[in-house]
Amino acid sequence: xxxxxxxxxxxxxxxxxxxxxxxxxxxxxxxxxxxxxxxxxxxxxxxxxxxxxxxxxxxxxxxxxxxxxxxxxxxxxxxxxxxxxxxxxxxxxxxxxxxxxxxxxxxxxxxxxxxxxxxxxxxxxxxxxxxxxxxxxxxxxxxxxxxxxxxxxxxxxxxxxxxxxxxxxxxxxxxxxxxxxxxxxxxxxxxxxxxxxxxxxxxxxxxxxxxxxxxxxxxxxxxxxxxxxxxxxxxxxxxxxxxxxxxxxxxxxxxxxxxxxxxxxxxxxxxxxxxxxxxxxxxxxxxxxxxxxxxxxxxxxxxxxxxxxxxxxxxxxxxxxxxxxxxxxxxxxxxxxxxxxxxxxxxxxxxxxxxxxxxxxxxxxxxxxxxxxxxxxxxxxxxxxxxxxxxxxxxxxxxxxxxxxxxxxxxxxxxxxxxxxxxxxxxxxxxxxxxxxxxxxxxxxxxxxxxxxxxxxxxxxxxxxxxxxxxxxxxxxxxxxx
Numbered sequence: 001x002x003x004x005x006x007x008x009x010x011x012x013x014x015x016x017x018x019x020x021x022x023x024x025x026x027x028x029x030x031x032x033x034x035x036x037x038x039x040x041x042x043x044x045x046x047x048x049x050x051x052x053x054x055x056x057x058x059x060x061x062x063x064x065x066x067x068x069x070x071x072x073x074x075x076x077x078x079x080x081x082x083x084x085x086x087x088x089x090x091x092x093x094x095x096x097x098x099x100x101x102x103x104x105x106x107x108x109x110x111x112x113x114x115x116x117x118x119x120x121x122x123x124x125x126x127x128x129x130x131x132x133x134x135x136x137x138x139x140x141x142x143x144x145x146x147x148x149x150x151x152x153x154x155x156x157x158x159x160x161x162x163x164x165x166x167x168x169x170x171x172x173x174x175x176x177x178x179x180x181x182x183x184x185x186x187x188x189x190x191x192x193x194x195x196x197x198x199x200x201x202x203x204x205x206x207x208x209x210x211x212x213x214x215x216x217x218x219x220x221x222x223x224x225x226x227x228x229x230x231x232x233x234x235x236x237x238x239x240x241x242x243x244x245x246x247x248x249x250x251x252x253x254x255x256x257x258x259x260x261x262x263x264x265x266x267x268x269x270x271x272x273x274x275x276x277x278x279x280x281x282x283x284x285x286x287x288x289x290x291x292x293x294x295x296x297x298x299x300x301x302x303x304x305x306x307x308x309x310x311x312x313x314x315x316x317x318x319x320x321x322x323x324x325x326x327x328x329x330x331x332x333x334x335x336x337x338x339x340x341x342x343x344x345x346x347x348x349x350x351x352x353x354x355x356x357x358x359x360x361x362x363x364x365x366x367x368x369x370x371x372x373x374x375x376x377x378x379x380x381x382x383x384x385x386x387x388x389x390x391x392x393x394x395x396x397x398x399x400x401x402x403x404x405x406x407x408x409x410x411x412x413x414x415x416x417x418x419x420x421x422x423x424x425x426x427x428x429x430x431x432x433x434x435x436x437x438x439x440x441x442x443x444x445x446x447x448x449x450x451x452x453x454x455x456x457x458x459x460x461x462x463x464x465x466x467x468x469x470x471x472x473x474x475x476x477x478x479x480x481x482x
Contacts, residue, residue: 017198018136018137018141018145020194020198021132021136021198021199021200022133022136022137022145023194024191024194024195024198024199025088025129025130025132025133025199026149026152027187027190027191027194028088028091028092028095028125028126028129028191029126029129029149029152029153029156030152030156030187031095031099031122031184031187031188031191032095032122032125032126033153033156033157033160034156034160034163034164034184035064035099035118035122035181035184036061036064036065036424037156037157037160037161037164037299038160038161038163038164038180039060039061039064039115039164039180040061040161040164040299040300040303041161041164041165041168041303041314041317041318042164042165042168042177042180042314043056043057043060043061043300043303043304044057044303044304044307044308044314045168045176045177045314046060046111046177049176049177050105050106050107050108050111051107051108052108053234054233054234054432054436055230055231055233055234056108056111056112057300057304057432058230058300058428058429058432058433059112059115059230060111060112060115061296061300061424061425061428062226062230062424062425062428062429062432063112063115063116063119063425064115064116064118064119064122065119065296065421065422065424065425065428066116066119066222066223066226066421066422066425067115067116067117067118067119067120067123068119068120068122068123068421069222069418069419069420069421069422069424069425070120070123070215070218070219070222070418071119071120071122071123071124072123072126072127072414072417072418072421073214073215073218073270073271073414073415073418074123074210074211074215074270075087075091075123075124075125075126075127075128076127076128076130076131076410076414077210078124078210079127079128079131079202079203080131080203081203081209081210082203083201083202083203084128084131084132084135084199084201084202084203085128085132085195085199085200085201085202086201087124087125087128088125088128088129088132088195088199089192089195089196089199090121090124090125091121091122091123091124091125091126091128092121092125092188092191092192092195093188093192094117094120094121094124094125095118095121095122095125095184095188096184096185096188096189096192097117097121098114098115098117098118098121099114099118099181099182099184099185099188100181100182100185101113101114101117102114102115102118102178102181103175103178103179103181103182103185104178127414131202132199132200132202133145135200135202136200157325157328158322158325158326158328158329161303161317161318161321161322161325162315162318162319162322163180163318164180164314164318165313165314165315165316165317165318165319166315166318167179167180167183168180168314168315169313169314169315209267209268211259211262211267211268211269211270213258213262214255214258214259214262214269214270214271215270217251217254217255217258218252218255218270220251221248221251221252221255222248222422222425224244224245224247224248224251225244225245225248225426226425226426226429227244228240228241228242228244228245229245229426229429229430229433230428230429230432230433232433233433233436233437233440256273256276259271259273260273271411271414271415272408272411272412274408275404275408275411275412275415278403278404279403279469280400280402280403280404280469280470280471281400281403281404281412282469283466283467283468283469283470284396284399284400284403284416284466284469284470285400285415285416285419286466287400287462287463287466287467287469287470288396288400288416288419288420288423289419289422289423289426290423290459290460290462290463290466291352291392291396291423291459291460291463292419292420292423292424292427293423293424293426293427293430293431293459294427294431294455294456294459294460294463295389295423295427296423296424296427296428297426297427297428297430297431297432297452297456298359298385298427298431298452298453298456299321300427300428300431300432301431301432301435301449301452302321302449303317303321304432304435305435305445305446305448305449306320306321308445309371309444309445309446309448309449310371310373310445316375319375320375320378320382321382323378323379323380323382323383323386324382324383324385324386324389325386326383326386327358327382327383327384327385327386327387327388327389327390328386328387328389328390328393329386329390330386330387330390331351331354331386331387331388331389331390331391331392331394332390332391332393332394333390334387334390334391335347335351335390335391335394335395336394339391340394340395340398340474341473341474343395344395344399344471344472344473344474345395345399345467345470345471345472345473346472347391347394347395348391348392348395348396348399348467348470349464349467350391351387351388351389351390351391351392351393351394352388352392352460352461352463352464352467353388353464354384354387354388354391355384355385355387355388355389355391355392355460356388356457356460356461356464357384357388358380358381358382358383358384358385358386358387358388359381359385359453359454359456359457359460360381360453360454360457361380361381361384362378362381362382362385362453363381363450363453363454363457364381365377365378365380365381366378366446366449366450366453367446367450370446371444371445371446373446392463395474397413397416398474399470399471399473399474400412400416400470400471401413401416401474402470402471402473402474403470403471431452431455431456434451434452434455435448435449435452438451438452
């Protein structure tokens, strides 16, 4: 077959077009990752300037991740129904507008509401990008395309807290903490406008309808659990906070029953009920909830300890956390060098052990050094925590998804990602409440941080124990989970 010059030109243009579209999607990922991280550094400054109680600090992270968790369950299906490009653009413009609302917020309530909107629009935007990549790239280029996520996410996770601290300290145009949100405006508008020009439109002709009843039930159950955990301490733990948490378990049970009936009637459920009868998958869900709760809660509390207890500026607090971020890059790199395929579940267990050892070293450092502890003394423990985190996260999703059938992997992946976000909200609620409760009981900052770190060690031990329920290795030929 003869290939003409026009065909070669068309193929070259198609190649360039795909990679430009990929960078549009990556820009959206950067916005999400930065906004998941920056408030942990800026929260003390926001509380001091905007007012609000200690719960504001927790809701800044928990409101975003809780909304993201609920929205991600249906975000991908919205793209199937109404077109991936259309929903990506709605998500990108909405996320940018919500960022503007965050930046001009005049009250704690307005800021928290805008953070929830960010999470919801982010949940609409992000799944479309991953779906578009699978549609745009031929099989032999998929690995290279998805491989771009690693460096971008690494740079964002390392630079995000430092960027947040720098923006708060620099106080550009008198904006202070507001700039951590306003910086999304040029990035979001650029991604949305480039998306209009370069993203293709894909839509499934056989897409199933949304399970709005299931969405409502799971949203209510999550809110009934998270709200009293954050607000209960400030309200003196009235009886209704415990009733709300008990009601959450009941609503989750009702949700499971509803999904089973929906599946039995031939309608498409939000979550495939059969997944929860698989020990490997349910064990992975609980392990993920423990792991991500501890990881996100620890990040929030460490930032509070560094700024409120040690007197660090936002920038210095961001720099103090760099050893953990760099350790995460090292751990992830080690995993990708072949250890993941060779060790499988064992790598996850090694990672949890290393992370727990690092947290224990950090707790002992804080105990013996007191409030005179330096950034350099904190670095070894934080570095180990980061290395263990990278080793654990690298194989986690692929190992857990190996415990389900191939036709269940879509629902399982969405559920696992939602649990990851729910874990972030739960960690901010539980570890944040523990930290503030200890301070209210006249514990010192060092002692309060030390106790919180030991709770994180306990959650890592639980993660290690539950890992024995997971498959030993990822399924051969399994598509990587992102």
